[in-house]
Amino acid sequence: xxxxxxxxxLSVREGDSSVINCTYTxxxxxxxxxxxxxxxxxxxxLTYIFSNMDMKQDQRLxxxxxxxxxxxxxxxxxTQTGDSAIYFCAESPGSSNTGKLIxxxxxxxxxxx
Amino acid sequence: DVKVTQSSRxxxxxxxEKVFLECVQDMDHENMFWYRQDPGLxxxxxxxxxxxxxxxxxxxxxxxxxxxEKKERFSLILESASTNQTSMYLCASNLLxxxxxxxxxxxxxxxx
Numbered sequence: 001x002x003x004x005x006x007x008x009x010l011s012v013r014e015g016d017s018s019v020i021n022c023t024y025t026x027x028x029x030x031x032x033x034x035x036x037x038x039x040x041x042x043x044x045x046l047t048y049i050f051s052n053m054d055m056k057q058d059q060r061l062x063x064x065x066x067x068x069x070x071x072x073x074x075x076x077x078x079t080q081t082g083d084s085a086i087y088f089c090a091e092s093p094g095s096s097n098t099g100k101l102i103x104x105x106x107x108x109x110x111x112x113x
Numbered sequence: 114d115v116k117v118t119q120s121s122r123x124x125x126x127x128x129x130e131k132v133f134l135e136c137v138q139d140m141d142h143e144n145m146f147w148y149r150q151d152p153g154l155x156x157x158x159x160x161x162x163x164x165x166x167x168x169x170x171x172x173x174x175x176x177x178x179x180x181x182e183k184k185e186r187f188s189l190i191l192e193s194a195s196t197n198q199t200s201m202y203l204c205a206s207n208l209l210x211x212x213x214x215x216x217x218x219x220x221x222x223x224x225x
């Protein structure tokens with residue numbers, strides 16, 4: 001079945017780059033997503049990448065997709081304390097046309113001043 | 114501005130009570146979803162609905178039911194709440210096969 005895996009915790013110093021990794025199993029996924037959840041809030045879409053792309057850059061965010069290894073990463077350049085949050089990787093299964101998403105466990109990013 | 118609202122941010126109920134969690138979206142979205150979020154487990158899909166009166170089970174439907182009488186409103190029902198249903202519940206919506214799911218702020222439910 002479909003599955004998405006992430007490490008649970010990452011700690012970085014302010015100003016460093018953060019890299020959050022994710023692996024998924026469904027090779028027919030059409031889109032892959034990164035959502036951010038700040039404390040006490042719901043999830044907000046950070047960025048997404050279409051499955052035929054290798055890379056997407058949006059200001060401080062870089063998404064890399066390795067389809068062969070089914071590996072997705074999110075790099076945050078110049079990490080700030082405001083980036084402290086839980087980051088969820090998600091895929092839209094190719095078998096589904098209902099807009100359904102499969103989420104990973106979430107990676108808690110701690111940014112130390 | 115798109116909006117998904119949930120009826121309560123915090124809720125405390127007793128074991129055996131019937132609990133209603135309500136979600137409303139103002140974007141005319143066809144799809145609506147209920148997830149529960151637990152530390153280390155991420156988001157798990159309980160139920161989703163792709164049209165009025167239509168529903169499908171997600172990955173963990175046991176102990177829950179849902180109702181979608183109007184397009185904008187999707188209710189999650191715990192017929193007889195149990196302590197293992199203490200969790201954060203998140204509602205989301207999107208267009209049919211839309212790219213982005215829009216989330217509500219969540220309801221933190223505690224069952225004593």
